[in-house]
Amino acid sequence: MNSWNEGYFTDSTYTYGYYRELSPNFMRWCLLVNGIAAPEITAESCHCELGFGQGLSANIHAAATPGKFFGTDFNPAHAAQAKEMATASGADAHFFEDSFDEFAKRDDLPQFDSIGFHGVWTWISAENRRHMLEVARQHLKSGGMVYNSYNCLPGWAPAAPLRELLTLYDKNFHGNGNTKERVQAAIKFIQEMIDAEPAYLQIAPSFKPVFENIKKNNPDYIAHEYLNLDWDLMYFSDVAELSQEAKLDFATQAVPIDGAAFHLSQKAQDFLNKISNPIVREQLADYFTRRQFRKDLYVRGIRRLPPPEVIDKILSTRYVLLIPAAEVSMNVNTEQGNLKLAEAAYRPFVEYLAEDNHRPKDLLEYAERNNVSTRNVIEMVRVLTFVDRVMPCQSxxxxxxxxxxxxxxxxxxxxxxxxxxxxxxxxxxxxxxxxxxxxxxxxxxxxxxxxxxxxxxxxxxxxxxxxxxxxxxxxxxxxxxxxxxxxxxxxxxxxxxxxxxxxxxxxxxxx
Ligand SMILES: C[S@@+](CC[C@H](N)C(=O)[O-])C[C@H]1O[C@@H](n2cnc3c(N)ncnc32)[C@H](O)[C@@H]1O
Structure with missing residues (x-):
């Protein structure tokens, strides 16, 4: 155990995940399609990622986004890895080994257009969450955007005792040595317990499927996810309230679709639409979707754009298709089950996007050529971006x-x-x-x-x-x-x- 890690698991380094939600371009696009103003991304922009892990997302975004990129992770092996990639790319990237507390206190940081933290919030102490918000309070521009993702309640409630078992076993029977052995021993122990059929499983039917899912992950990931000193599940409404300390207003989930219309039955939507408080409505939606992990976007001072401006901005962006047209499935998984996209509308659109070897395309050209309303083309591009088949392009x-x-x-x-x-x-x-x-x-x-x-x-x-x-x-x-x-x-x-x-x-x- 080291003293600098504040109970965070540091016996092995993290996996090399990539998350598009941390991209300033993607954050901006999700805000835009949900009708919310976001900073323009220019050569003068500054962006930041907190707790960047191995720094793969941070480096991809530092290389691929105009402007400067900053970030910190207190694990020296992570910081070294991130700096090595930044040296290779030559991007204007400034990666530090500071704790969030140290980073918030730096006097050499610019004002950021965006700050992202993925998979950090749940796994640190309340004090460190405040330090992260302090970074935003002091260093985010007015109108700047923040991305935060975390395990949430009530979705995690039935399976939360699983994490308790993992740490209980690890603390008492293993607790040090090789990460893989520690994780495997704890998993084996829980499996034996499940085989002995504890009555708790009867009131928590998601316990077993969640355990089966956890088992599939790599041991380093499992250790970082579950063997930290801190693992604080929070309700969305509590995170939104805390974020207000940094003047951050909840804007939307980091998805390019209208989540409620997509994931919820008409009955659920009718119920939720009666609730005028947007935070309460969003919180209640978590009960309907059984969501366990939230990806949220906040803005320091929300400004809603007039609908014609939103349409104009979406239409002046180019889009690229990421897989061959023939491979684009018309089935999409939603919380309501499988949704079948309208083949007659979507198929010609993806074929258009695939023309000329996937050259980035203009939506207006398609709408005019095929006599489709711009509203429908925008809807299709939002859904196809949601399922990661299409991406908006930079200028x-x-x-x-x-x-x-x-x-x-x-x-x-x-x-x-x-x-x-x-x-x-x-x-x-x-x-x-x-x-x-x-x-x-x-x-x-x-x-x-x-x-x-x-x-x-x-x-x-x-x-x-x-x-x-x-x-x-x-x-x-x-x-x-x-x-x-x-x-x-x-x-x-x-x-x-x-x-x-x-x-x-x-x-x-x-x-
Ligand atoms: C679960 S990992 C997520 C990494 C990365 N964001 C990703 O999703 O791939 C959390 C990261 O936060 C870092 N971290 C935890 N507490 C920290 C603190 N107080 N100051 C700085 N970094 C911290 C850890 O070293 C770790 O790399």
Whole structure:
């Protein structure tokens, strides 16, 4: 146990997650489509991430967003990792190893347009939550935006005793040593307890499914998630009230759709619509959706935009389709169950977005060409962005500003992929966000950029790299033992890379 970590789990480092909600561009777009004014993103903008973990999101956004980027994480291994990526990209990034308290007290910080913290709030003490809010109170511009995500009540209530069991076991029977062994021992213990059928399971039917889900995660993630000294579940309304200390008004969830219309039955919407207080209404919606994790956007001084201005701004943005049109499913999961999108409206729209090798597209052009109302096109683009099939693009001027930083960061990440499979995202200068590119695709991409253009040669080169390090190639999660199977599998992947993935990487300006 170290003294600087204030009870936060630091025996192993965190996973390399990427979260688009931390992107200033994405935050801005979610606010915009929900009718709320957000800061313009320019070369003069300043952004910040608190508790950036390994710093993958922070670095992708620092490289792919115009302006300066700041951030802190008190774990020195995390800060070192984040700084190494920033050096590689050459972005105007300033990453620190300060605690939130130390960071709030710095006198060398600018005023931020956005501050993001993902997966931090629940896992720290009340005092540290106040320090985070103090950063916002002192260093967020008027009109600036804040993203905060956390485990919430009442959704977590039935399964919360699970976390208690994990820490109870860890504290009393294990408590130190190898993270993987600690986590595995606690999981085994809880499994034995479940097998002995405690009566509690009868009043908490979500206990077992939540446990099954937890088990699937990697031990480092489980340790950071559940073995901290602090794990404070809060109601949305309490977070909103606390956020007022930093003059932060709840704006919307960090999703580009109208969550209530999408996730709730008409009966639920009718009930909620009778509640005029927006905080109470939002809190009650959590009871209807059984939500366990909230992703919220706050603004320091909310200003609602006139609807014509919202429409104008949405229509003057370009959009890019992230997967082949034929792969866009018309089924979307919502809290009400499966929602079927109207094929007759959505299919031609995604086909339009796929035209010219996924060139970023203009919504007005589509609306005029197909005689569709702009209202309907906007609705489709919101839903398709929600399901991560479409992303809004930055202006051409912004793309030019960030392209070189993204190229350098992506080259660094692809080089790293030779030795390590932990990072499966690259930075897109087009969207200002990360894009999922798995390790083998990163190896192909580096080779392709170096002039290797055929599937056979891409597969041969990748095989050389992977086998040099004595690494096994997996197919459906199982290692391929036979060298012929290895090369055959890699050739199939290389064909897919050239025909399916590459046009999309090119559109996203990753390739
Ligand atoms: C659960 S991790 C989330 C990391 C990252 N945001 C992500 O989602 O991938 C929380 C992070 O907050 C950092 N952290 C916790 N308490 C902190 C404090 N008081 N000051 C600075 N960083 C802190 C931890 O080191 C850890 O990297």
């Amino acid at each position: 051409k001027a912004a793309v030019n500003l960030v392209k070189k930083n993204c190229d350098r960061l992506n080259a660094h990440l692809c080089e790293r992929a030779k030795f390590n499979e932990s990072i499966s995202f690259l930075a897109s200068p087009l969207t200002g966000c990360g894009f999922n590119v798995n390790r083998v695709a990163q190896l192909f991409l580096a080779q392709y950029k170096g002039g290797v253009k055929t599937a056979d040669r891409l597969a041969d080169e990748a095989l050389k790299i992977l086998t040099q390090g004595g690494q096994q190639i997996l197919f459906n999660g199982k290692p391929l033992e036979n060298p012929e199977d290895n090369i055959k599998h890699l050739r199939t992947l290389a064909e897919r890379f050239l025909t399916r993935d590459l046009p999309i990487y090119k559109a996203l300006l990753i390739a």
